[in-house]
Amino acid sequence: MDHTVDVLLEIFTWIGVGGFIVLAAAAVAVWAADGTWLCAEAIIDRDGETPVARWFDADGDANSASLSPEDVRALGDAETMTLWYRHGWRGRIRMARRPPALRALAWSAAGMLALGILSLVTGWVLYFLRG
DSSP, X not given: OHHHHHHHHHHXXXXXXXXXXXXXXXXXXHHHHHOOEEEEEEEEEOSSSSOEEEEEOTTSOEEEEEOOHHHHHHHTTOSEEEEEEETTOSSOEESSSSOXXXXXXXXXXXXXXXXXXXXXXXXHHHHHHHO
C-alpha cells in the first residue's frame, strides 16, 4: 500500500511541474502576442446609433473606436471611461490592461505548481516518517 501512495505522489509531482512549465510557457506566449496597450481617458460620444469612445493617444493624435455592447453595458451612463488602446493601431480598445485568457493561464500555472510542490513535500514527509 505504501508503494501505491509513493507512486501516486510521484505522478502528481511530475504532472504539477510539467503542467506548470507548459502553462507558464503558454502564458508567456499569450503575453508576448498581446502586444503593447497604453492607457487613456476617453470621452463617450453617444450622438450616433452606437456609442463611440474618443481619446488622444500618446503621440497626440485623436482616435476613436465604436464600443461593443458589453462595453456599453459596463459603462452605463458614464460620460468618460478609462480604456486601453493598442499602440500603433486605430480603433482597437479594451477596458482591461491584459486579456482574460492570460489571467486564466497564469492562475492555472500557479495551481499546477502548487500541486507539484504539495505532492513533493508530502512525499518527503512520508519518506522521513517511515524511517
